[in-house]
Amino acid sequence: MRATIETESKRVMASGAAQPRIRISRAGMRYDAIEVFRDVDLDVGDREVVAIIGPSGCGKTTLLRCIDGLLPLTAGELRVEGEPVRGPREGVAMVFQHFGLFPWKTVAQNVAYGLKMAGQRPDAIAAKVAECIKLVGLAGFEHYYPHQISGGMQQRCGLARALAVEPRVLLMDEPFGAVDAQTREILQFELLKIWEMRPTTMVFVTHSIDEAVLMGDRIVVLKGRPSSVHEMVEVDLPRPRSRATLTLPRFAQLREHVWSTLMAEALEAEHEVKK
Amino acid sequence: MSRARARVRRVTIAASLVLGAIIWQVAGHYTSDAFWAPLSATLASLVEVVRTGVLLRQAVSSFELYLAGLVVAVVVGAPLGMLLARVGWLRVALEDYIMMLYATPMVALIPFILSIMGFGFAPKMLVVFLFAVFPVLYNTIEGARSVRPELVEVAKSFRSGEWRLWCDVLIPYTMPFTMTGVRQAIARGLVGMVAAEFFLSPSGLGQMIMMGSQNFDTAGMLAAILIIVLLGVALMDLGRHLEGRFARWRSYSP
Numbered sequence: 001m002r003a004t005i006e007t008e009s010k011r012v013m014a015s016g017a018a019q020p021r022i023r024i025s026r027a028g029m030r031y032d033a034i035e036v037f038r039d040v041d042l043d044v045g046d047r048e049v050v051a052i053i054g055p056s057g058c059g060k061t062t063l064l065r066c067i068d069g070l071l072p073l074t075a076g077e078l079r080v081e082g083e084p085v086r087g088p089r090e091g092v093a094m095v096f097q098h099f100g101l102f103p104w105k106t107v108a109q110n111v112a113y114g115l116k117m118a119g120q121r122p123d124a125i126a127a128k129v130a131e132c133i134k135l136v137g138l139a140g141f142e143h144y145y146p147h148q149i150s151g152g153m154q155q156r157c158g159l160a161r162a163l164a165v166e167p168r169v170l171l172m173d174e175p176f177g178a179v180d181a182q183t184r185e186i187l188q189f190e191l192l193k194i195w196e197m198r199p200t201t202m203v204f205v206t207h208s209i210d211e212a213v214l215m216g217d218r219i220v221v222l223k224g225r226p227s228s229v230h231e232m233v234e235v236d237l238p239r240p241r242s243r244a245t246l247t248l249p250r251f252a253q254l255r256e257h258v259w260s261t262l263m264a265e266a267l268e269a270e271h272e273v274k275k
Numbered sequence: 276m277s278r279a280r281a282r283v284r285r286v287t288i289a290a291s292l293v294l295g296a297i298i299w300q301v302a303g304h305y306t307s308d309a310f311w312a313p314l315s316a317t318l319a320s321l322v323e324v325v326r327t328g329v330l331l332r333q334a335v336s337s338f339e340l341y342l343a344g345l346v347v348a349v350v351v352g353a354p355l356g357m358l359l360a361r362v363g364w365l366r367v368a369l370e371d372y373i374m375m376l377y378a379t380p381m382v383a384l385i386p387f388i389l390s391i392m393g394f395g396f397a398p399k400m401l402v403v404f405l406f407a408v409f410p411v412l413y414n415t416i417e418g419a420r421s422v423r424p425e426l427v428e429v430a431k432s433f434r435s436g437e438w439r440l441w442c443d444v445l446i447p448y449t450m451p452f453t454m455t456g457v458r459q460a461i462a463r464g465l466v467g468m469v470a471a472e473f474f475l476s477p478s479g480l481g482q483m484i485m486m487g488s489q490n491f492d493t494a495g496m497l498a499a500i501l502i503i504v505l506l507g508v509a510l511m512d513l514g515r516h517l518e519g520r521f522a523r524w525r526s527y528s529p
Contacts, residue, residue, distance in 0.1 A: 065428075068432055069432075070428055070431055070432060087434075088431055088432050088433070088434045089434075090434070093432070093433075094429075094432045096425060096428070096429060098425055100425045100426060100428070100429040102426065102429075102443070102444070102447070103524035103527040104447045104448075104450075104524055113429075113433060113443070114433045117430075117433040117434055117435050117439065118433075118434075145523070145524060146524070146527060147523075147524050147527035165433070
């Protein structure tokens with residue numbers, strides 16, 4: 001535990017920032033009688049990519065929504081760029097699990113949404129929208145409606161909408177959870193490429209161990225009832241990462257490590273059901 | 276294949292309409308004029324009222340009444356429905372009244388409206404309004420309440436204010452549901468219009484039907500009914516078109 005804290009503070013020093021982008025201390029959340037998580041500590045440095053993984057119902061998504069300011073914590077403290085989070089902030093953007101696209105808006109109008117909310121000028125919006133649509137590979141589909149394009153393209157649109165506001169912190173809630181396996185892989189590698197072009201602080205929730213190891217600098221394993229940080233796994237794979245990363249022996253090692261950490265609990269749960 | 280099938284369909288429809296017209300004509304010849312008039316006499320009567328301008332005058336009077344009641348029903352029903360969907364305590368307070376009134380056959384209220392408001396234009400408009408407003412209100416509430424929470428969260432995440440949330444999310448989301456209500460209101464409002472013209476001060480196409488019936492002018496009565504039928508069919512088509520326009524994405528679920 002101490003070792004983790006030391007590496008974290010080193011990371012923060014190395015990035016040259018006086019404070020981490022996100023600082024979560026002793027965070028707790030409860031809905032009435034149900035305590036979801038407790039005593040969660042997590043610092044995320046500038047341009048660091050953190051994956052949150054854990055069994056269903058452990059509060060991964062809830063934690064992410066707290067960071068976005070959509071939900072208040074019931075205990076502890078949460079600071080983004082040094083300021084306590086009291087609601088959705090400028091500089092933080094979210095990619096939603098089920099895309100969250102407005103079905104009555106075209107791809108271009110959906111991508112423009114965040115910029116419009118930020119009160120930008122129409123010509124600036126138009127330029128930014130065109131740029132982001134190109135970045136995520138949706139050029140030519142500007143005037144399609146969400147129901148006319150595939151799930152993968154819909155999430156590209158959701159990603160473009162978040163990138164358009166040039167967030168310093170990008171949050172993603174199981175971003176590729178609702179698309180098929182092949183599309184998921186394609187989108188993972190594209191996201192890695194996009195991140196190399198414009199690195200931001202990124203926190204994402206996932207069910208996929210491969211995804212967590214491939215994309216993350218660190219993996220937060222949430223476990224228990226109420227859940228808390230069970231383990232913090234440092235992913236020391238070199239960047240830029242690509243399909244070749246998947247073949248590194250270190251990738252397999254890390255993958256195996258996270259797998260056994262998670263599966264111990266899954267097996268226990270299975271056993272409980274049988275009893 | 277499909278073109279051949281479409282032709283069969285068209286021929287069947289035409290044959291059905293022609294057969295209906297023939298039965299109408301024949302039935303008219305074999306019954307007393309007091310009960311039924313042949314199609315030819317009905318059409319002759321129709322030409323007569325068109326020529327004298329009676330039809331236009333009465334139809335305009337009816338349509339004014341209908342449109343006024345319908346427009347007020349939509350203008351009141353849609354925003355009120357949105358408001359009730361967003362403001363919980365107001366909905367809880369009014370829900371039971373709305374259900375009761377929605378379930379009440381509005382014709383039952385006409386004598387009551389007559390004794391309170393008398394014979395003017397306003398009570399008749401109120402009848403059309405009462406017939407039309409509840410489908411709009413009811414469907415709007417249901418629509419606005421079913422708005423996907425994720426979309427509201429997206430708006431909040433991108434720091435939308437409450438006013439922008441209404442314009443960008445709630446109103447566009449609810450529009451197709453409201454339009455379903457409008458389509459129903461278009462049909463029910465027509466019923467309200469004829470009922471108001473029968474039971475309050477007689478006017479418009481309702482009055483033409485009443486007068487035809489009282490004077491044993493069956494052809495004149497059927498001519499007025501035929502106009503109402505055509506009006507109804509045209510308006511229902513318009514309603515379906517309106518609903519379809521706003522419902523393109525309605526089946527969308529990611």
